[in-house]
Amino acid sequence: MKFILKLALKSIRYRKATLLLSILSISLSVILLLGVERIRSGIHDSFTSTISGTDLVVGARTGNISLLLSTVFHIGYTNQNVSWESYEAISSSPEVSWGIPLSLGDSHRGFPVLGTTADFFTHYKYGHNLAVQPKTGNTNIGEMNCVLGSKVAKELGYEVGDNVVVTHGMGKEEFMKHDDEQFVVTGILSSTGTPVDQTVFVSLFAMDAIHSHFYGQETEEHDVFEDVLNSHEGHQHEKEPNSITGFFMGLKNPADILAVQRKINNYKSEPLTAIMPVVTLTELWNIVRPVEKMLIVISVLVLIVALGGILATLITSLNDRRREMAILRSTGAKPKHIFGLILIETIAVILSGILTGIIILQAVAILSKNLVAEKLGLMIPMEWFTINELLLLFSIILLGTLVGILPAYQSYKKSMSDGLTVKK
Amino acid sequence: MEQLKIKDLEFKWNGQENPLLRIDHLRIEKGERFFLQGESGSGKTSLLSLLAGITTPQKGAIELLGQLINKMKAGERDEFRASYMGYIFQQFNLVPYLSVIENVTLPCQFSNHRNKAVLASGSNARDEAIRLLDHVGLAGKEVLHKPVTELSMGQQQRVAACRALIGSPEIIIADEPTSSLDEKAQQAFIRLLLAECSANQATLVFVSHDAKFSHLFDKSARLENGGIIYTEQKSKGGAK
Known part of the structure; x- marks a missing residue:
């Protein structure tokens, strides 16, 4: 042969x-x-690894997939918000290791603006436990700073130090412009292949301040910039928002996930939904x-x-x-x-x-x-x-x-x- | 001693009504050079298929080297052919993707018997191929290294003759090997083949439609209407 x-x-x-x-x-x-x-x-x-390391995603009572879409993919609106009190109460419970508050609803030239805290860059992980890293600048979103996802920076041609104006509502039609609220780009993130790339990150407190200002919830006329700066420099105390869109949570012990999830889903003071992102991502993939x-x-x-x-x-x-x-x-x-x-x-x-x-x-x-x-x-x-x-x-x-x-x-x-x- | 014997043979292909071949008696002695003339349609191809053990007759016996090949199984007949028979076709005898030497040594690859015969002579397949090619005037480097498809018809037939002869098989069957050559080359080829068969003591069965070279052979016969008619005979070799 x-x-x-x-x-x-x-x-x-x-x-x-x-x-x-x-x-x-x-x-x-x-x-x-x-x-x-x-x-x-x-x-x-x-x-399926768009988000990893996050044990639970919590939002107002809604469907699993729509909660995932709005909080992780920034697609669609949530009708209800989560009150800041509930967030504080849940994220300070003993099983919880960390929480990242999320506030959505604004956009910048078609890209969603996410109001959050510096914790986002510490705890949010994607892929095989990869952290979101700045490509240029840093991830400081304090005060009136903002950090851009790689795609935002690329498509809109922003560089560190540029000014960004935030619009209310999602979409390119700028029907309500927060005209005088300009953010300064402090960092541009590396490409992640996740919705992070298309997101503008600002401080939760700055975002809330703009809204308060815009919707005239504050009676006195004053400059938001100064307000935020003051609150920062002043008493090291940022004014907390009334409500947020939702929050990410990491637990100390993964074995508690189901119990905590059940607890949140049965939360007395407000109807909430908690999902395990991996499970819902798989549902979505199906x-x-x-x-x-x-x-x-x-x-x-x-x-x-x-x-x-x-x-x-x-x-x-x-x-x-x-x-x-x-x-x-x-x-x-x-x-x-x-x-x-x-x-x-x-x-x-x-x-x-x-x-x-x-x-x-x-x-x-x-x-x-x-x-x-x-x-x-x-x-x-x-x-x-x-x-x-x-x-x-x-x-x-x-x-x-x-x-x-x-x-x-x-x-x-x-x-x-x-x-x-x-x-x- | 006869090397090829046919007795009371009747043969027809599947679906045929009347026998194509009806040969009562045919004997070819060892070392004999036998010329068989036959027009196309005379049953020549069928007879060669029978002798080569590709098909078997419905009646009668074919004995080669003392063995009844019509009683053998297909695999045994293949083995027998590979070991004891050299076959030369009318034309296009060579495998196009093999070199001249590879073409000549093919039988040594398929048959242990032929390979052993070469080794027993104190040579190896390659050297034996070169020796044979040298005999027929083809051992020059320019021929050996040429793709076989670029050789002339005459050269191709000579390579085929070397292949039939390698490992000294007992029987050489040549099926119109000269029909693609011009007259001068035809005679030269036949003389060469006869000489080589004699040197190897091989029995030669040479088939042609053209009787003009029959005088070069020991014995000749004509195939007509499926039967053998002996023609002239020279009193030479083992012919009887």
Whole structure:
């Protein structure tokens, strides 16, 4: 059989012009199949780890997904707020390690503005426990400072030191402008591939102060800037807001999560909802799962088409090779040798297609890694093959072998009946 | 001692009504050079398939080297052919993706028997191939390193002859090996083949539709309407 292997390889080399197309079509479908799988798992991973390290997300009573969308993705409005008292009470309970208050509802040229505290940058984690890091400047959102997500800075062309004007309401239509409330950019964050990239971070207290000022809740006319600055410099006491959109929470002991969640959901003084972000992220992902499956199905179909093409090429070529088979038979090759020869050739073509595909895919992935991370905020995993990918590769090889058996059997049969006669 | 014996043979392909071949008696002695003339449609191809053990007759016996090959299983016949038979086709004898030497040594790859025969002579497959090629005037470097598809028809047939002869098989079957050559080359090739067969003490069965070279052989016969008609005989070799 070793000689048959050698024969098959020489035969492939001789036919390389024709086979190159087959190899190429296999490698393209491998690229498609593995590429789709890799992007899918990349999106899935980066999506389900949009927020990590946060045990519970709390907001006013609403659906799990809508709470997640509004607090983590900054999509949609919440009808109700959480009172500051409840936040204080819950976040100071003994099981709780930390809490990050969140206030949403304002926007800056289409990007959501998040009012929060410096704790956000300490405790908010994404991916595999990654912290949000400044790319330039720092994450000081005290006073009238603001910190921009990477995409905000990039699209709007802001740099550290620029002024930012905040608008009320979400969306690009600036129907209510806090005209004189200008924030100064103190930092721009590194790309994370999470909604953080599209967020403008300001201090919760500054945000509240603007609102109070704008809606005239404060009776006296005065400059908000001064107000905030005063409160800061003055008694080290920032004026607390009446209510917030929600808050993130980390517990001391993960075993308490369910108990605390239940407690919050049954909170007496105000109707609240607490969700485990990982669970709800998965629920949300399940909504797009059919699309994900569709992608895989399409790439499998492409693979089948490619294998069908190879089958057609092989079967056509077999007719031209009857003389070669007769020669081999006349020199002592048995039908099983002919079978082996064709099978090995097919498998070798498919394997080289797979190999070419993998090499091209890895090369493209490595070359475009930074670009994809930056432009799409997507971390495509670069490590060696996952179980899923190995399964895919294995099934391609299996399918390819099955495809190879047909022409191999045909030429086996033919070499039996043709024998040494060659019809030219 | 006869090396090839056919008795009361009847053969037809599947689906045929009347036998294509009906050969009562055919004997070829060891070392004999036998010329068989047959027009196309005379059953020539069928007879060669039977001799090579690709097919088996419905009736009668084919004995090669004292063994009844029509009683063998397909695999055994393959083995037998590989070990004891060299076969030369009409044209396009060579595997296009193998070198000249690889083409010549093919039988040594498929048959242990042939390979051992080469080794027993104190050589190896490659050297033996070069020796044979040298005999037929093809051992020059410019020929050895050429892709076989670039050799002339005459050169290709000579390479094929070397392949048939390597490992000294007992029987050489040549199926119109000269029909693609011009007349001058035809005669040269036949003389070369006859000489090499004699040197290897191989029995040669040479088939052609053209009787003009039959006088070069020890014995000749004509295949007509599925039967063998002996023509002239020279009193030479083991012919009877």
